[in-house]
Amino acid sequence: MKKTFFLFVASLFLTVSLANADGKDKEVKFKTSAICEMCKARMERNLGLSKGVKASNLDLSDKVVTVKYNPDKTTEAAIKATINNTGYDADLSPANQKAHDKLPSCCRKTAAAH
Numbered sequence: 001m002k003k004t005f006f007l008f009v010a011s012l013f014l015t016v017s018l019a020n021a022d023g024k025d026k027e028v029k030f031k032t033s034a035i036c037e038m039c040k041a042r043m044e045r046n047l048g049l050s051k052g053v054k055a056s057n058l059d060l061s062d063k064v065v066t067v068k069y070n071p072d073k074t075t076e077a078a079i080k081a082t083i084n085n086t087g088y089d090a091d092l093s094p095a096n097q098k099a100h101d102k103l104p105s106c107c108r109k110t111a112a113a114h
């Protein structure tokens with residue numbers, strides 16, 4: 001009985017330390033309307049400048065951006081808004097039209113892949 005209890009406590013400690021292993025950062029992925037390297041640079045730059053975002057990487061092969069963030073400082077909704085305000089869709093949340101229309105024509109949603 002004592003041994004079982006010890007194992008239980010030990011596993012509890014292990015779980016807690018594993019959960020803290022990579023700090024409190026969270027990761028989220030959004031499907032975006034990005035098209036080219038310029039889109040990638042633009043989106044990653046704006047995400048990098050926004051509060052609470054630790055890192056971001058846009059994969060142009062599937063247009064999914066992966067964002068690492070501090071949940072104490074920002075939210076998934078705020079990150080989505082940053083992407084939308086940069087001119088791109090994020091999942092079902094549409095791009096800010098004004099920001100989208102300011103993008104070079106090759107980066108707009110109507111542009112063909114290049």
Ligand SMILES: [Cu+2]
Pocket residue numbers: 034035036037038039040106107108
């Ligand atoms: Cu582009």
